[in-house]
Amino acid sequence: ETGVTQTPRHLVMGMTNKKSLKCEQHLGHNAMYWYKQSAKKPLELMFVYNFKEQTENNSVPSRFSPECPNSSHLFLHLHTLQPEDSALYLCASSQEGLNSGANVLTFGAGSRLTVL
């Protein structure tokens, strides 16, 4: 266990479904992140939360909706997705936000999403 747990590990959904991805960390970190990993493309930062406040939204379409109820939990709500949204969604956490020195990210194992 890396300390960052993501559920579900695999998700298949239709374009009209609504589902959520969950991320949980018990490392006492204050910043949490969502990244999208697609084949042969750079890892894309989607959202950043620092002390439960969203500090970065990297031009992500509104069909992805993040929620951070506390510093330990992060959700990604999904609705009316497109097939090109199929990817591995990685959650990460760090002690503080990335403007604090050599802050290191701890990643979860990811949620593999397939949109039919």
Place this chain on the structure above:
Amino acid sequence: GEDVEQSLFLSVREGDSSVINCTYTDSSSTYLYWYKQEPGAGLQLLTYIFSNMDMKQDQRLTVLLNKKDKHLSLRIADTQTGDSAIYFCAEITGTASKLTFGTGTRLQVTL
């Protein structure tokens, strides 16, 4: 803009050295990182280097940084089959305060 580039694939024989290369564009990068992703897992930090250093060694790993050419490399000595994974280069900049990753280089170790 911020861009981190890596080749997609590298194949080496067991026991040889592997060198994974990365170029970045943001000259104000303060820290540069190497992460490793094994199959079915998230990314794990391998090592990082501060921008005022040009080399860092940690057991079998050697990181070289050429700031003038904006080139970062990771050398793995005596490569083992357990080193087979995807290796990501990443940079953090003080101004953007976000981590930018490359595409990852898939390292295949053959017997």
